[in-house]
Amino acid sequence: xxxxxxxxxxxxxxxxxxxxxxxxxxxxxxxxxxxxxxxxxxxxxxxxxxxxxxxxxxxxxxxxxxxxxxxxxxxxxxxxxxxxxxxxxxxxxxxxxxxxxxxxxxxxxxxxxxxxxxxxxxxxxxxxxxxxxxxxxxxxxxxxxxxxxxxxxxxxxxxxxxxxxxxxxxxxxxxxxxxxxxxxxxxxxxxxxxxxxxxxxxxxxxxx
Amino acid sequence: xxxxxxxxxxxxxxxxxxxxxxxxxxxxxxxxxxxxxxxxxxxxxxxxxxxxxxxxxxxxxxxxxxxxxxxxxxxxxxxxxxxxxxxxxxxxxxxxxxxxxxxxxxxxxxxxxxxxxxxxxxxxxxxxxxxxxxxxxxxxxxxxxxxxxxxxxxxxxxxxxxxxxxxxxxxxxxxxxxxxxxxxxxxxxxxxxxxxxxxxxxxxxxxxxxxxxxxxxxxxxxxxxxxxxxxxxxxxxxxxxxxxxxxxxxxxxxxxxxxxxxxxxxxxxxxxxxxxxxxxxxxxxxxxxxxxxxxxxxxxxxxxxxxxxxxxxxxxxxxxxxxxxxxxxxxxxxxxxxxxxxxxxxxxxxxxxxxxxxxxxxxxxxxxxxxxxxxxxxxxxxxxxxxxxxxxxxxxxxxxxxxxxxxxxxxxxxxxxxxxxxxxxxxxxxxxxxxxxxxxxxxxxxxxxxxxxxxxxxxxxxxxxxxxxxxxxxxxxxxxxxxxxxxxxxxx
Amino acid sequence: xxxxxxxxxxxxxxxxxxxxxxxxxxxxxxxxxxxxxxxxxxxxxxxxxxxxxxxxxxxxxxxxxxxxxxxxxxxxxxxxxxxxxxxxxxxxxxxxxxxxxxxxxxxxxxxxxxxxxxxxxxxxxxxxxxxxxxxxxxxxxxxxxxxxxxxxxxxxxxxxxxxxxxxxxxxxxxxxxxxxxxxxxxxxxxxxxxxxxxxxxxxxxxxxxxxxxxxxxxxxxxxxxxxxxxxxxxxxxxxxxxxxxxxxxxxxxxxxxxxxx
Numbered sequence: 001x002x003x004x005x006x007x008x009x010x011x012x013x014x015x016x017x018x019x020x021x022x023x024x025x026x027x028x029x030x031x032x033x034x035x036x037x038x039x040x041x042x043x044x045x046x047x048x049x050x051x052x053x054x055x056x057x058x059x060x061x062x063x064x065x066x067x068x069x070x071x072x073x074x075x076x077x078x079x080x081x082x083x084x085x086x087x088x089x090x091x092x093x094x095x096x097x098x099x100x101x102x103x104x105x106x107x108x109x110x111x112x113x114x115x116x117x118x119x120x121x122x123x124x125x126x127x128x129x130x131x132x133x134x135x136x137x138x139x140x141x142x143x144x145x146x147x148x149x150x151x152x153x154x155x156x157x158x159x160x161x162x163x164x165x166x167x168x169x170x171x172x173x174x175x176x177x178x179x180x181x182x183x184x185x186x187x188x189x190x191x192x193x194x195x196x197x198x199x200x201x202x203x204x205x206x207x208x
Numbered sequence: 209x210x211x212x213x214x215x216x217x218x219x220x221x222x223x224x225x226x227x228x229x230x231x232x233x234x235x236x237x238x239x240x241x242x243x244x245x246x247x248x249x250x251x252x253x254x255x256x257x258x259x260x261x262x263x264x265x266x267x268x269x270x271x272x273x274x275x276x277x278x279x280x281x282x283x284x285x286x287x288x289x290x291x292x293x294x295x296x297x298x299x300x301x302x303x304x305x306x307x308x309x310x311x312x313x314x315x316x317x318x319x320x321x322x323x324x325x326x327x328x329x330x331x332x333x334x335x336x337x338x339x340x341x342x343x344x345x346x347x348x349x350x351x352x353x354x355x356x357x358x359x360x361x362x363x364x365x366x367x368x369x370x371x372x373x374x375x376x377x378x379x380x381x382x383x384x385x386x387x388x389x390x391x392x393x394x395x396x397x398x399x400x401x402x403x404x405x406x407x408x409x410x411x412x413x414x415x416x417x418x419x420x421x422x423x424x425x426x427x428x429x430x431x432x433x434x435x436x437x438x439x440x441x442x443x444x445x446x447x448x449x450x451x452x453x454x455x456x457x458x459x460x461x462x463x464x465x466x467x468x469x470x471x472x473x474x475x476x477x478x479x480x481x482x483x484x485x486x487x488x489x490x491x492x493x494x495x496x497x498x499x500x501x502x503x504x505x506x507x508x509x510x511x512x513x514x515x516x517x518x519x520x521x522x523x524x525x526x527x528x529x530x531x532x533x534x535x536x537x538x539x540x541x542x543x544x545x546x547x548x549x550x551x552x553x554x555x556x557x558x559x560x561x562x563x564x565x566x567x568x569x570x571x572x573x574x575x576x577x578x579x580x581x582x583x584x585x586x587x588x589x590x591x592x593x594x595x596x597x598x599x600x601x602x603x604x605x606x607x608x609x610x611x612x613x614x615x616x617x618x619x620x621x622x623x624x625x626x627x628x629x630x631x632x633x634x635x636x637x638x639x640x641x642x643x644x645x646x647x648x649x650x651x652x653x654x655x656x657x658x659x660x661x662x663x664x665x666x667x668x669x670x671x672x673x674x675x676x677x678x679x680x681x682x683x684x685x686x687x688x689x690x691x692x693x694x695x696x697x698x699x700x
Numbered sequence: 701x702x703x704x705x706x707x708x709x710x711x712x713x714x715x716x717x718x719x720x721x722x723x724x725x726x727x728x729x730x731x732x733x734x735x736x737x738x739x740x741x742x743x744x745x746x747x748x749x750x751x752x753x754x755x756x757x758x759x760x761x762x763x764x765x766x767x768x769x770x771x772x773x774x775x776x777x778x779x780x781x782x783x784x785x786x787x788x789x790x791x792x793x794x795x796x797x798x799x800x801x802x803x804x805x806x807x808x809x810x811x812x813x814x815x816x817x818x819x820x821x822x823x824x825x826x827x828x829x830x831x832x833x834x835x836x837x838x839x840x841x842x843x844x845x846x847x848x849x850x851x852x853x854x855x856x857x858x859x860x861x862x863x864x865x866x867x868x869x870x871x872x873x874x875x876x877x878x879x880x881x882x883x884x885x886x887x888x889x890x891x892x893x894x895x896x897x898x899x900x901x902x903x904x905x906x907x908x909x910x911x912x913x914x915x916x917x918x919x920x921x922x923x924x925x926x927x928x929x930x931x932x933x934x935x936x937x938x939x940x941x942x943x944x945x946x947x948x949x950x951x952x953x954x955x956x957x958x959x960x961x
């Protein structure tokens with residue numbers, strides 16, 4: 001008998017005769033509280049800030065100038081395949097286009113990366129990336145030390161985790177980001193900055 | 209094979225190991241500081257959600273439902289992962305899991321792997337097995353790195369180096385990092401920021417060159433084959449996305465039926481473990497993704513005592529555990545005894561109910577673990593999947609002293625009472641006989657009252673355990689029932 | 701109203717003062733108190749150590765002793781929790797073992813009639829000011845079974861706060877276990893003593909004269925530690941404070957040194 005069959009038969013013996021588990025109660029909240037879209041964006045900003053991301057707000061007219069400022073200290077910036085062209089129109093950093101043949105060492109030499117996102121969750125201060133064309137492969141938001149993530153407000157902002165899962169496609173690679181890299185491994189006290197990007201700038205892009 | 213392997217050699221009974229820990233002032237201070245820090249934070253994070261109890265009930269129900277139909281969901285998972293480009297392997301025990309992983313690594317031609325913190329591979333002792341096959345396994349979680357560099361054992365589920373303070377960590381980094389790769393800076397201080405930076409530099413060269421990674425998973429979705437890993441530092445993302453080959457070793461109880469079920473656990477797990485609304489990074493992947501991440505993905509499904517645990521109607525609720533470690537952080541016994549006293553990769557209250565089920569109660573430490581609790585109930589109160597740990601502890605105590613039916617390696621057997629409880633068993637029986645005969649009880653109480661002036665300061669034998677640190681209570685001049693007879697005796 | 705006192709074996713043999721205090725307190729509040737002599741121990745020591753079968757005769761005895769009483773009052777959170785939480789489980793397990801539903805029926809009949817003292821006062825009698833007088837500073841340690849198994853909540857503290865002359869000071873970390881834990885105290889004496897020492901230190905830091913609780917077993921452990929340290933802080937059961945009045949104060953010697961010669 002294969003191990004697979006042995007494990008399955010052990011499970012069947014172990015659960016034989018056990019009463020059927022009751023149905024899952026789904027009476028928990030879909031959203032915690034009721035907010036206007038503006039309040040939801042404010043909550044997202046507050047929660048991201050609490051976890052040491054830096055939040056900026058701008059509109060389509062101001063985004064090029066804002067990104068140029070955020071990238072002022074960067075010599076190079078990684079660009080996903082379909083980032084809106086005008087976003088980086090004023091940036092002086094050299095654009096590096098993600099090349100499937102590039103190695104992690106190549107990525108390690110890049111200073112910053114700018115991406116969009118799939119959505120953001122206000123209640124938890126979370127950005128979710130799904131590898132879409134304005135976000136690129138997972139590694140490009142990981143190896144460079146500075147990540148600038150643009151969130152379209154209000155379209156890409158949801159209130160809660162349950163709302164986020166409804167909108168996400170599990171067949172895509174998903175990365176949930178809540179603030180920059182952090183650790184609580186020393187005396188269970190939170191400190192920011194280990195392996196992932198140590199600086200996370202979040203741009204809330206919408207009507208001002 | 210000989211019993212389920214939890215990655216540990218034989219350990220002394222809990223009270224003996226705990227005695228050493230209680231006397232270690234530095235350890236006591238480290239544990240107290242860390243557990244009290246996280247306790248308050250967790251309470252605040254949980255209090256933010258008005259529906260916490262409903263989320264808790266839902267989490268419990270999702271897990272119970274899954275466990276009830278575990279065969280069905282594992283088969284569905286296997287089909288989903290395979291369809292998404294992954295390969296599924298099944299391991300009945302630690303040895304088989306280690307063999308599968310070792311063979312997979314050897315097949316890549318590589319001789320080193322980077323590892324994301326994983327309880328399952330600690331449980332199987334994978335690092336030692338890989339080392340025996342000439343493969344170096346690098347732990348990349350900061351706390352795991354501290355444990356690995358310090359030639360130490362983990363003492364906490366979430367924070368394996370919780371027993372170490374910043375100065376000890378600095379000393380370990382200074383003396384050991386050089387032997388594994390990039391050394392720590394000469395002038396490394398003990399500021400957590402500096403220590404994290406040293407770990408970043410040390411591990412980055414390993415991440416960049418790694419071709420094979422080994423991980424566990426927090427959740428695995430049967431419906432879609434989606435794997436979920438929650439982490440904080442980014443080491444997980446490094447391991448899960450940079451290498452060509454990814455091998456995930458996952459206990460069979462980690463499966464959840466649907467993607468939607470994650471909406472419960474992604475709310476309860478971060479708040480229960482690191483006391484955050486959300487942990488910094490969560491990675492979800494489904495098989496392999498063309499052009500993004502590893503091109504080969506292997507899922508190793510691990511039994512290692514889980515089906516035996518599932519066979520026990522009371523004990524199986526321990527399989528709901530999502531390894532948040534909230535029970536450790538509130539446990540007053542863990543706080544004093546430390547994680548090592550539990551003699552397992554699973555310390556604290558959940559370890560006290562999990563280890564004796566996964567490994568059986570034959571070993572000295574496993575037979576003592578059900579008693580490593582005052583039954584205060586703080587663990588049950590904070591558990592995000594409502595595992596009634598005190599109930600399982602009592603159930604396992606019964607198994608230890610009375611014996612009873614139990615399933616080991618798939619076979620139902622009848623356990624005999626453990627050795628070493630003969631005197632206690634006789635005392636319990638004698639006490640019960642006395643208590644069940646009020647006439648004898650009253651005579652005994654009066655005898656006690658007459659000897660009250662003899663109340664000793666130190667008792668001999670087992671009573672010494674009390675009088676070593678505590679005075680005995682005064683013996684009253686008469687028991688209550690004599691007062692009642694005298695004062696109210698005219699009434700029924 | 702008529703109620704049966706379940707004094708518990710520990711109070712019967714070692715803390716009769718607590719039982720006497722409950723009788724005086726309830727009688728003062730107009731309750732007719734009975735003490736069924738057939739009562740003994742609830743079986744908790746056996747059950748909590750793993751000897752469930754040894755606890756079964758004591759379940760039967762307890763159920764028989766209190767048959768026919770609408771209210772059974774006990775000055776022990778842990779014994780009340782034993783009955784409420786574990787008697788039904790014992791009944792269920794016996795049925796699963798093919799030994800019929802007898803135990804389960806006894807448990808089902810008894811459980812709703814059993815009240816821990818503060819539950820009886822607040823929920824059944826509907827009083828929080830019991831007319832007590834106790835001119836001392838008191839801090840209260842809520843034992844785990846009362847706190848978490850029974851969910852006594854604010855009841856004990858509300859009762860204490862209403863006592864004339866009493867100054868109630870909060871105990872930091874009150875919800876943490878004292879380390880007694882029944883046989884835990886002798887099976888794991890080092891951890892038990894460490895927990896107890898931390899608890900008594902927290903109590904001492906409040907500056908209170910009296911450490912009050914509603915479970916004498918926990919108080920025996922904490923009092924034993926205090927006395928071994930030569931500490932003047934006294935431990936007292938809640939019932940004894942509630943029983944004290946201006947006309948009939950608590951004997952002073954209980955607040956002073958060892959009452960034994």
